[in-house]
Amino acid sequence: MSDNQLRAVEGTIHFDGPMATKGFRFNKMCYSFNSEDNRQAFRDDPEAYMERFGISDEQRQAVRDQDIIRMLELGGSIYYMAKFAIIFGWNMQIIGGMQTGRTTEEFKAYLESQGRGKHHG
Amino acid sequence: MAKLIGGITTSHIPAIGVAMDKHLEDTPYYRDLFAIYPPIREWLQQEKPDIAVLFYNDHGLEMFLDKKPTFAIGCAPEYHNADEGWGINPIPPVTGETELSWHIVNHLIDNDFDPTVCQDIKVDHGATVPLTLLWPNFTYQGIKVIPVSINCERHPMPKPSRSYAFGQAIGDAIRSWDSDQKVVVLGTGGLSHQLDGQRAGILNGDFDNDCMDKLVNDPEALCQYSNADLIEKGGAQMVELAMWMAMRGTMTGEVKEVLRSYVSPISNTGVGVQLLVNT
Numbered sequence: 001m002s003d004n005q006l007r008a009v010e011g012t013i014h015f016d017g018p019m020a021t022k023g024f025r026f027n028k029m030c031y032s033f034n035s036e037d038n039r040q041a042f043r044d045d046p047e048a049y050m051e052r053f054g055i056s057d058e059q060r061q062a063v064r065d066q067d068i069i070r071m072l073e074l075g076g077s078i079y080y081m082a083k084f085a086i087i088f089g090w091n092m093q094i095i096g097g098m099q100t101g102r103t104t105e106e107f108k109a110y111l112e113s114q115g116r117g118k119h120h121g
Numbered sequence: 122m123a124k125l126i127g128g129i130t131t132s133h134i135p136a137i138g139v140a141m142d143k144h145l146e147d148t149p150y151y152r153d154l155f156a157i158y159p160p161i162r163e164w165l166q167q168e169k170p171d172i173a174v175l176f177y178n179d180h181g182l183e184m185f186l187d188k189k190p191t192f193a194i195g196c197a198p199e200y201h202n203a204d205e206g207w208g209i210n211p212i213p214p215v216t217g218e219t220e221l222s223w224h225i226v227n228h229l230i231d232n233d234f235d236p237t238v239c240q241d242i243k244v245d246h247g248a249t250v251p252l253t254l255l256w257p258n259f260t261y262q263g264i265k266v267i268p269v270s271i272n273c274e275r276h277p278m279p280k281p282s283r284s285y286a287f288g289q290a291i292g293d294a295i296r297s298w299d300s301d302q303k304v305v306v307l308g309t310g311g312l313s314h315q316l317d318g319q320r321a322g323i324l325n326g327d328f329d330n331d332c333m334d335k336l337v338n339d340p341e342a343l344c345q346y347s348n349a350d351l352i353e354k355g356g357a358q359m360v361e362l363a364m365w366m367a368m369r370g371t372m373t374g375e376v377k378e379v380l381r382s383y384v385s386p387i388s389n390t391g392v393g394v395q396l397l398v399n400t
Contacts, residue, residue, distance in 0.1 A: 012352060013318050015276060016275070028185070028187075030181075031181055031185045034205055036204065077186070080181050082207060083181070086207075092136070092316060092389050096389060114326065117326075120149040
């Protein structure tokens with residue numbers, strides 16, 4: 001089987017060419033958050049910042065809603081979306097909970113339930 | 122000729138970088154993880170490699186979607202780290218080794234691999250977290266580093282078999298370099314984790330350990346997996362096994378596992394660490 005014909009995996013949105021096309025401007029905006037000046041500009045006026053990058057109305061709404069699954073559906077790549085972390089005070093467990101309908105504590109417990117090799121915590 | 126003294130695999134989770142910044146190594150959550158590394162550091166101090174060839178994937182510090190190499194190799198005298206928006210303090214510059222970099226590039230292109238050649242790239246946590254774990258307190262500045270990146274973000278990405286073959290070509294290049302220097306190879310990232318989607322948070326300790334078994338004795342078996350197989354078994358970011366495959370590809374002959382540890386979860390990830398040497 002060609003490895004590029006990714007078969008569907010439940011609960012997974014493969015970030016492939018069509019998604020990267022759809023999400024290019026949105027991801028470019030998120031990529032800009034590598035700079036503190038840009039993060040501050042977003043904090044100061046998120047609407048103007050999104051306008052500057054020309055992202056779609058649906059993507060703007062997903063950002064306003066902090067709806068991570070929707071951002072992914074609209075072509076977001078988790079690598080760049082994770083750069084919202086400092087702006088919104090997220091970490092990967094908060095992001096995990098938001099996507100799976102769990103509280104952060106529930107998400108951590110889910111991770112730990114599959115864990116091994118930890119003897120101290 | 123240069124000598125390839127062994128290979129090390131390790132995760133490169135950003136949270137580990139943050140934990141080191143905040144000196145959380147001895148807290149209950151991180152104690153088991155950080156207990157893995159002292160024997161590997163001792164081995165490195167004994168063996169004293171001059172150069173580390175480091176396979177990593179860029180997570181959006183240097184390589185955005187506008188120009189995204191499938192395989193890329195650093196050919197710079199120095200590599201800088203920078204703010205990548207994830208809250209990890211940037212580390213001081215990493216020293217490069219241009220002569221071996223160019224030797225590898227020549228060898229690769231002669232042997233039908235055509236990587237992107239980078240004379241000025243920033244390296245992200247994929248490279249810096251392993252370096253600071255293995256050579257803490259900035260002692261990584263005592264060795265020279267050649268970063269080699271593999272796209273693990275946007276499909277299509279290289280098949281596991283291709284990353285393995287890429288590593289084989291780099292191993293041959295290292296062994297054919299006219300130098301008495303010693304080289305260690307680092308395969309970073311993984312193992313099971315999925316950051317995105319409703320399936321976020323899946324881990325697969327059985328599969329991770331099976332991959333580590335096969336990495337030692339039967340890497341060809343891992344070459345049979347497609348990236349879709351890896352995603353299904355170990356989550357969307359299990360594709361980072363690519364760097365482990367490349368590391369293993371550099372090693373020839375009988376391989377002995379000197380050390381293996383597995384701690385899961387750290388952040389959202391199953392952490393596997395191995396030290397492999399030729400028997």
